[in-house]
Amino acid sequence: MTRQIISTENAPAAIGTYSQAVKSGNTVYLSGQIPLVPETMEFVSDDVKEQIHQVFKNLQAVAHAAGGSLNEFVKLNIFLIDLSCFPIVNEVMAEYFDAPYPARAAIGVKELPKGAQVEMDGVMELNS
Known part of the structure; x- marks a missing residue:
């Protein structure tokens, strides 16, 4: 099975030794x-709700570059420096995803790259 590297200028460039996404088969x-x-490669703002929106926009751009959308996500991992912000994640997520929703984990962490308040990654399954 071959791997295809997914990259788009519509999401932040990788800031380390990784790809924005990797496609293997339909995954x-x-x-x-x-x-x-x-x-700009700068934070959208210091407001956690705006940061959550921007993360979903970035994931959406990478998903689109891979030939899909957020609705093809089967797994979403959410990392927050403050788990009390999780209700905000739920509120914002409802604006980007339709039911049935992906499986999901929310993890409280001490810190994130560049001082972010939120980071998310995921796995999507394409039909073709």
Whole structure:
């Protein structure tokens, strides 16, 4: 089975030794996204809700580059420096996903790259 590297300028460039996503067969593994604006590589704001929106926008851009959408996600991992923000994640997530929703994990962490408040990664399954 061959691997295809997925890359788009509509999401932040990788800031390390990784790809934005890797497609293997019909499965796409999306690397973690933090709330960087692709054009500036700066945080969208310090507001956690705006950061969550930006992360979903970044994941959406990578999913689109892979030939899919957020609705093809089968697994979503959410990393938060403050788990009390999880209700905000639920509220914002409902704006980006339709039921049935992907399997999901929410993990509280001490810190994230560049001081982000949220990071998410995921796995999507394409039909073709």
